[in-house]
Amino acid sequence: MHQIFSDIDSYATQHSAAEPVLLAQLSKETFQKVLNPRMLSGHLQGRVLSMLSKLIKPNHILEIGTYTGYATLCLAEGLAPSGTLDTLDCNEELFAFQQKYFEASGYGLQIEQHLGNALEILPKLTEKKYDLVFLDADKENYINYLHLLIPMMNVGGVLLSDNVLWSGKVLEPASEKDITTKILQEYNQLLANHPQFETVLLPIRDGLTISRKVF
Numbered sequence: 001m002h003q004i005f006s007d008i009d010s011y012a013t014q015h016s017a018a019e020p021v022l023l024a025q026l027s028k029e030t031f032q033k034v035l036n037p038r039m040l041s042g043h044l045q046g047r048v049l050s051m052l053s054k055l056i057k058p059n060h061i062l063e064i065g066t067y068t069g070y071a072t073l074c075l076a077e078g079l080a081p082s083g084t085l086d087t088l089d090c091n092e093e094l095f096a097f098q099q100k101y102f103e104a105s106g107y108g109l110q111i112e113q114h115l116g117n118a119l120e121i122l123p124k125l126t127e128k129k130y131d132l133v134f135l136d137a138d139k140e141n142y143i144n145y146l147h148l149l150i151p152m153m154n155v156g157g158v159l160l161s162d163n164v165l166w167s168g169k170v171l172e173p174a175s176e177k178d179i180t181t182k183i184l185q186e187y188n189q190l191l192a193n194h195p196q197f198e199t200v201l202l203p204i205r206d207g208l209t210i211s212r213k214v215f
Contacts, residue, residue: 009205012044017051019043023070026101030068034094041071041136041162045205049134049160052210053078056158058131063087064118064145065137065162069098075134076107084128088114088121088137122148129154136162139180142187150196150213157213159197164188165207 019027023046031037041049053061053075059082061075066089076085085107089098095115102108114121118137122145130153135145142161149159164170166184174181188209191199197211 009044016044016047019046022101022105023073026068026070026073029097030070034068034097039067041074042205045208046070046074048204048208049074050077052158052160053132056132058157059083060128060130061085061132061134062125062130062149062152063134063136064122065089065135066094066098066113067091067136068094069101071134071136072098072111073101073105073107075132076105076111078132079107079110083110085111086114086125087111088116088118090115090117119144119148122152125152129157131157132160133157134160134162139163139166140183142183143190146187146190153213155213155215159209159211159213161187161191161209161211163206164201164209165203167206170207 027040030040049071054077057078057080059080061079063072063075063085066072066087072085072087079085092115095113098113102111119141133149133153135142164184166181169181170185170188174185188201191197191209191211196213196215198214199209199211201207201209
């Protein structure tokens with residue numbers, strides 16, 4: 001079964017838009033130099049993020065969890081000409097890596113990097129409301145992030161939540177020690193039933209939820 005899914009993923013990738021050259025370079029350097037390169041969004045999911053952003057045409061994007069900036073640049077492809085993208089990460093060692101690719105992309109002036117604890121930074125971002133939010137940070141705080149994000153989003157805005165299938169662990173009862181899986185199960189249920197969102201969970205890679213704020 002795993003091989004079937006792997007083959008389908010490869011087929012889907014082959015029949016999707018080509019990966020931009022700069023992103024291919026970013027991916028290669030991430031795998032060569034950075035720990036946990038599987039955290040990278042990658043070609044197929046990156047094109048999904050790009051397509052969604054282009055359809056939404058956001059004026060303001062918020063990303064929680066930058067890593068090496070692959071998803072950031074995919075999301076930036078749909079930005080309005082005068083749009084902005086705020087991206088938050090706590091890993092100081094990756095700041096210069098991200099910045100190098102942001103500047104090379106042509107979106108450097110539209111992207112603002114925020115370094116530190118997202119739970120502390122988010123309440124300070126009060127100058128604008130967001131049309132598109134990508135959540136891909138510490139899973140243990142997904143519910144905490146959600147509560148902070150709701151008033152920061154425009155009506156009609158879209159929240160994308162990554163890794164919501166957690167390698168399939170969400171399908172089984174979580175052990176008492178497996179806090180991450182328990183929180184993701186709660187988060188998925190919360191979004192599915194939240195009165196302010198309409199939600200669809202897509203089995204892309206490790207799971208990607210699309211939630212549209214309705215009021």
